[in-house]
Amino acid sequence: MPIVAQIAVRTAAQISVRTAAQMAVRTAEQMAVRTAEQMVAQTVAPFAEDSVLSRLVAVDRDQFAGRYWGQEPLLSPAADLPGGITELLDANAIDELVSKRGLRTPFLRVAKNGTTLADRAFTTAGGVGAGIADQVSDDRLTQLFADGSTLVLQALHRVWPPILEFCQGLAAELGHPVQANAYVTPPQNHGFSAHYDVHDVFVLQLAGEKQWRIHRPVLASPLRDQPWNDRRPDVEKRATEAPLMETLLKPGDCLYLPRGYLHAATALGEVSTHLTLGIHVWTRFALAQQLVHQALRTLADDPVMRASLPLGVDVSDAGEMRQDFDVVAAVLADSIEHADLDQMSESLLHDARSNQRAAPIGPLKQLHDAEALTADTRLVLRRHLVASVDHTGSRTLVRSRAGDMTVAEDDVGPLQALLTNGVAEAGDLGLDLARRLLLAGLATTE
Numbered sequence: 026m027p028i029v030a031q032i033a034v035r036t037a038a039q040i041s042v043r044t045a046a047q048m049a050v051r052t053a054e055q056m057a058v059r060t061a062e063q064m065v066a067q068t069v070a071p072f073a074e075d076s077v078l079s080r081l082v083a084v085d086r087d088q089f090a091g092r093y094w095g096q097e098p099l100l101s102p103a104a105d106l107p108g109g110i111t112e113l114l115d116a117n118a119i120d121e122l123v124s125k126r127g128l129r130t131p132f133l134r135v136a137k138n139g140t141t142l143a144d145r146a147f148t149t150a151g152g153v154g155a156g157i158a159d160q161v162s163d164d165r166l167t168q169l170f171a172d173g174s175t176l177v178l179q180a181l182h183r184v185w186p187p188i189l190e191f192c193q194g195l196a197a198e199l200g201h202p203v204q205a206n207a208y209v210t211p212p213q214n215h216g217f218s219a220h221y222d223v224h225d226v227f228v229l230q231l232a233g234e235k236q237w238r239i240h241r242p243v244l245a246s247p248l249r250d251q252p253w254n255d256r257r258p259d260v261e262k263r264a265t266e267a268p269l270m271e272t273l274l275k276p277g278d279c280l281y282l283p284r285g286y287l288h289a290a291t292a293l294g295e296v297s298t299h300l301t302l303g304i305h306v307w308t309r310f311a312l313a314q315q316l317v318h319q320a321l322r323t324l325a326d327d328p329v330m331r332a333s334l335p336l337g338v339d340v341s342d343a344g345e346m347r348q349d350f351d352v353v354a355a356v357l358a359d360s361i362e363h364a365d366l367d368q369m370s371e372s373l374l375h376d377a378r379s380n381q382r383a384a385p386i387g388p389l390k391q392l393h394d395a396e397a398l399t400a401d402t403r404l405v406l407r408r409h410l411v412a413s414v415d416h417t418g419s420r421t422l423v424r425s426r427a428g429d430m431t432v433a434e435d436d437v438g439p440l441q442a443l444l445t446n447g448v449a450e451a452g453d454l455g456l457d458l459a460r461r462l463l464l465a466g467l468a469t470t471e
Contacts (some may be wrong), residue, residue, distance in 0.1 A: 065112050076095040077194040080107055081227050081279045081302075095246065095283050095306065096227065098239055098270055103277025110229050111276050113187050114207055114300060122178060122185065127151070132184060133161050134177040135169055142174065175217075176209040181300070182350040186385075188300070193384060195410050202305040202380040210235065210292040219264035219289040220253045225304040228283045230274035233297030237288045239270040242285035253287075261289055262287065274299065307373075320360040330356060364367070377411065383426040384408035386466055388458055394470045395463040400452030402458055404468040406443055412467065414440055427466040432458070443468065 035385060082089045083105035093099045103110070122128060130131075135142045147165045151157035182192035182205040193421060196203040210233075221377040228237075244251060253260050264287060273293070274280060282288060284306070290299075324330045330353070341343050384407055394402070406412070412425035414437055421437060423430045432440060436458050443449040448471075451459035462468040 027287060034416065034432070075194070076198060077191060078198050080109060081195075081229070083279060093281060093283075095281065098286060099280070099281040100270070100272055100280045101286065103275065104264040104280075106277065106279060110276065110279065110300075111231050113191060113229070114181070114185065114231055114298065116232065116296075116298070118185065119178065119209055119298070120174075120208070123161055123166055123176070126184065128156065128161040128184070128386050129159050130161075132179050134179060135166070135167075136177060136217060137172075137174040142169070157381060170209075170211060173211050173214050174206075174414055175211070177215060178209070181205040181207055183382075189385070192335055193381070196381050199304060201307055203378075204305065206301045206303065207231075208299050208301065210290075210297045212292055212295050213298075214292050217289065219260060219287050221247065221260065221285050221287050222282070222303065223247050223249045223252060223284055225284050225301040225306055225465065227304070228274065228280040228282065229300040229302065230276055230278045230280075231298040231300055232276055233295045234276075234293045235274050235297045235299060236293055237270070237274055237280065237290045238264075238268045239272075239282065240266060240287035241269050242287065245282070245285055246308075247285050248308065249305075250463050255321045259274055260287060264289070265450040278431065292317050312369075312373075314363055314373055316361055319364055319369065319372075320357055323360045324356060327356070333441070374411070374413075378424075378426045381409065383410045386469060391463050391466065391469070395460045398451050398456055398463070400450065402459065403471045404462065405452065406447045407467055407469055407471055410467065412444055423465075423467060425467060430461065430465045430467065433460075 076086075076460065078086065080100065082099060083101035084093070084095075084099070089099070130144045130148060130244070133147070135147045140218070144159060147162055147169055148159040149162040149165065151160040165454065166176065182203065183189065188205050192203045192205050206297045212233075219238070219240065240263050243256050245297060247253075269286075274290075334340075362436075370380050386407065407427065410425045410427060412423060412427075414432075415424050417423050421432050421434055423432055423440060436455070439454045439458065443454065449459075454462070459468070463470070
């Protein structure tokens with residue numbers, strides 16, 4: 026009996042490609058629940074006093090999660106929020122960033138009339154000893170801004186401490202990676218034409234006023250490889266229709282927009298600055314991709330699946346290929362159904378660690394503290410580290426956003442206490458382990 030027929034008999038039924046896809050979705054949904062329970066359990070808890078989300082939305086967590094998250098826009102006026110948003114970034118901070126911090130592209134973009142300018146329009150050489158050809162030029166920026174160009178400060182969650190702290194707190198609370206861009210727009214200027222983002226956003230109005238026009242999506246919940254310019258005609262047509270929402274954002278106001286909602290904004294009367302927090306959400310599609318990747322790795326180890334198709338096969342003939350398609354679908358569906366969800370979660374945890382960074386540390390201070398260590402020194406687990414102790418073969422590793430560190434089995438108990446409690450004395454850890462934790466960036470001193 027041919028190998029293909031043997032497999033068909035073994036599977037007892039021909040499972041279609043559609044059935045395999047349905048099983049992948051069901052398993053992905055199970056993983057979504059499991060991952061949420063493991064990695065973002067705090068998102069279902071009531072607002073804590075230090076909740077970052079409570080500074081952005083004027084409804085309680087359950088209402089935001091059930092009605093708005095990923096579904097509908099939400100406008101939260103400053104009067105209904107606890108305040109402090111406008112303190113994240115002001116005019117002096119913007120001037121400092123573009124004139125004294127040595128920013129390079131892509132930390133800054135410049136746009137005018139909806140078009141992004143070439144980098145050379147606002148950059149220049151760094152000067153003697155720098156050897157850098159693309160530092161931001163404050164001279165050119167002054168001219169461009171006065172002429173009506175919008176400044177876009179990108180990745181502020183990496184370069185401006187108050188925003189860095191804010192974004193790390195929000196990412197930990199939401200369970201989804203967060204980035205921050207600021208848009209500084211001259212009076213009566215329209216920075217970008219109507220478009221949609223492939224990530225959710227919180228728009229925080231920091232200074233001035235800006236008129237926003239929101240339209241319903243042309244594609245609900247777009248993925249990262251489904252940008253608006255691929256649907257430009259549909260976007261432009263939708264933008265001519267009556268808006269779903271038209272609102273004037275004033276300092277301290279916050280607007281939440283799920284991915285896919287069209288938006289455009291115009292500054293009014295004076296310089297307008299708003300901060301956009303981009304939430305790069307996990308999706309079931311991402312979980313499905315992980316499942317399929319694992320399944321394909323399994324199939325690659327199967328010599329039957331690696332076997333050649335018959336001599337003279339016509340791959341364009343669907344009828345001739347039907348049996349092989351059914352066999353592949355059956356084996357793929359079986360692989361997905363029996364996927365190792367623990368392995369999947371481990372892979373997702375690796376991605377989650379890669380998508381954000383731990384709280385900043387100072388290399389000089391870490392070295393000084395390691396050298397000055399005593400038994401009474403109090404160590405604190407570095408924030409936003411996402412650390413765990415894993416046994417891999419004959420090795421025991423501490424895995425985190427700071428990388429992997431090999432430890433002895435005798436160190437596991439004290440380490441688990443540090444990971445659980447967040448603090449430990451160097452004497453309880455052992456001075457050698459405590460010193461290694463400081464130098465590896467896993468812990469800091471109080």
